[in-house]
Amino acid sequence: MKTLRVPEATVTRLSIYSRYLERLDRNGVTTVSSGEIAEGVGVSPAQVRKDLAYFGEFGTRGVGYNVKDLMRYTKKILGLDHNWPLILVGAGNLGYALCTYKGFNSRGFKIVGVFDNDLTKIGKRINELEVLPMEKMPDVIKEHGVKIGIVATPNRAAQEVATYMVKNGIQAVLNFAPLPLNLPEHIEVRNVDLSVKLEILTFNLGFKSAQNV
Amino acid sequence: MKTLRVPEATVTRLSIYSRYLERLDRNGVTTVSSGEIAEGVGVSPAQVRKDLAYFGEFGTRGVGYNVKDLMRYTKKILGLDHNWPLILVGAGNLGYALCTYKGFNSRGFKIVGVFDNDLTKIGKRINELEVLPMEKMPDVIKEHGVKIGIVATPNRAAQEVATYMVKNGIQAVLNFAPLPLNLPEHIEVRNVDLSVKLEILTFNLGFKSAQNV
DNA sequence: GACTGTGAAGCCATTCACAGCT
DNA sequence: AGCTGTGAATGGCTTCACAGTC
Numbered sequence: 001m002k003t004l005r006v007p008e009a010t011v012t013r014l015s016i017y018s019r020y021l022e023r024l025d026r027n028g029v030t031t032v033s034s035g036e037i038a039e040g041v042g043v044s045p046a047q048v049r050k051d052l053a054y055f056g057e058f059g060t061r062g063v064g065y066n067v068k069d070l071m072r073y074t075k076k077i078l079g080l081d082h083n084w085p086l087i088l089v090g091a092g093n094l095g096y097a098l099c100t101y102k103g104f105n106s107r108g109f110k111i112v113g114v115f116d117n118d119l120t121k122i123g124k125r126i127n128e129l130e131v132l133p134m135e136k137m138p139d140v141i142k143e144h145g146v147k148i149g150i151v152a153t154p155n156r157a158a159q160e161v162a163t164y165m166v167k168n169g170i171q172a173v174l175n176f177a178p179l180p181l182n183l184p185e186h187i188e189v190r191n192v193d194l195s196v197k198l199e200i201l202t203f204n205l206g207f208k209s210a211q212n213v
Numbered sequence: 214m215k216t217l218r219v220p221e222a223t224v225t226r227l228s229i230y231s232r233y234l235e236r237l238d239r240n241g242v243t244t245v246s247s248g249e250i251a252e253g254v255g256v257s258p259a260q261v262r263k264d265l266a267y268f269g270e271f272g273t274r275g276v277g278y279n280v281k282d283l284m285r286y287t288k289k290i291l292g293l294d295h296n297w298p299l300i301l302v303g304a305g306n307l308g309y310a311l312c313t314y315k316g317f318n319s320r321g322f323k324i325v326g327v328f329d330n331d332l333t334k335i336g337k338r339i340n341e342l343e344v345l346p347m348e349k350m351p352d353v354i355k356e357h358g359v360k361i362g363i364v365a366t367p368n369r370a371a372q373e374v375a376t377y378m379v380k381n382g383i384q385a386v387l388n389f390a391p392l393p394l395n396l397p398e399h400i401e402v403r404n405v406d407l408s409v410k411l412e413i414l415t416f417n418l419g420f421k422s423a424q425n426v
Numbered sequence: 427g428a429c430t431g432t433g434a435a436g437c438c439a440t441t442c443a444c445a446g447c448t
Numbered sequence: 449a450g451c452t453g454t455g456a457a458t459g460g461c462t463t464c465a466c467a468g469t470c
Contacts, residue, residue: 015408020392023392057431062429063469064428222439273447275450276452431468434466441457441459445454
């Protein structure tokens with residue numbers, strides 16, 4: 001297996017293929033071609049094959065891919081062959097929504113600790129979890145071997161929270177605060193910015209109406 | 214002003230620059246260089262200048278950019294020189310979080326209608342809004358001139374909801390369901406996939422630990 | 427005949443490096 | 449001297465096109 005640097009765009013698409021394959025599998029489909037995957041997720045067939053080729057040869061020429069196998073391979077590649085415990089900081093509405101989001105569970109993510117520094121929120125329950133004060137974070141991280149933390153706090157708290165997470169052993173951060181986090185090189189950080197995509201839409205709408213003049 | 218095709222990556226960064234400039238402005242900063250913006254948002258200075266160059270010449274050589282002016286320009290370019298009414302379908306936890314998300318308001322987005330087909334949710338209040346049945350959507354769209362719709366429903370409902378939105382005049386869709394929507398060419402669609410970025414993190418964590426062997 | 431896997435080509439985005447202003 | 453604006457160079461991702469396999 002050649003392990004060149006894999007483009008992040010490829011990993012993103014792999015995640016999408018993987019979920020599409022799960023859907024096919026649930027629907028009882030056993031074999032699929034790169035063209036069908038492409039059609040299903042909105043990319044080109046060559047793109048699908050090229051993406052998969054970074055990781056090996058999974059198909060059969062003249063036939064296509066075995067859905068169940070390819071689903072397992074893609075999950076394995078993404079590191080989803082086991083469960084991932086997560087912690088989340090920020091028990092506001094967004095934090096609550098993320099805790100109850102089914103899409104995480106179905107991919108093997110499980111939030112095992114929710115934290116806040118707001119006394120009115122500490123002690124509340126979200127599903128079977130109790131919102132804990134920040135001081136309890138180190139224990140929860142150790143107990144479950146948590147590597148990934150989610151930041152769902154107001155902007156002003158985000159940096160401090162992320163720093164605290166890292167100090168206690170968190171290795172990767174998913175940040176919902178729309179500002180860049182300043183963390184050590186070796187920490188993996190990805191941002192989910194809820195309004196950027198809206199602004200792409202408004203940009204494109206504006207551009208279109210300009211063309212109609 | 215040359216209006217070549219603008220890369221989507223440039224629009225994404227423009228949105229980020231724009232918010233960073235708002236922050237600088239609030240902090241009383243009046244002038245900023247491409248290097249400082251770059252530092253603040255985590256890209257290269259040349260990238261910042263190149264991105265801005267798609268839209269005009271906003272700086273002064275030897276000096277930099279006027280923060281307030283550049284902030285206004287970027288907002289204008291993104292179409293944020295006026296407010297945008299939005300509708301949202303899906304009054305679950307995610308929908309609730311989005312309705313109460315401050316980051317939208319501060320950029321001129323305002324949710325003016327929330328819809329659901331679940332009778333237990335219809336009539337509930339989210340802030341000053343009442344959750345309405347789907348049939349009310351056409352009126353709300355017309356009344357407020359809504360162009361953008363947010364899909365925050367369970368997966369199984371997403372396609373139908375999006376189609377219904379478009380049939381009633383919606384021109385752009387922000388989709389939180391992790392599946393591709395099938396809509397007419399001329400409709401702008403962007404997806405926010407909450408678990409893809411988590412899977413990029415798990416991929417990278419797995420890759421790192423593999424290197425330690 | 428159908429479909430994968432892949433080198434080569436094409437294309438697009440980013441970075442470089444410097445001319446042009448202030 | 450300092451910083452922008454930009455053509456040229458680079459680098460990287462995507463598409464093409466076809467050999468290889470079933």
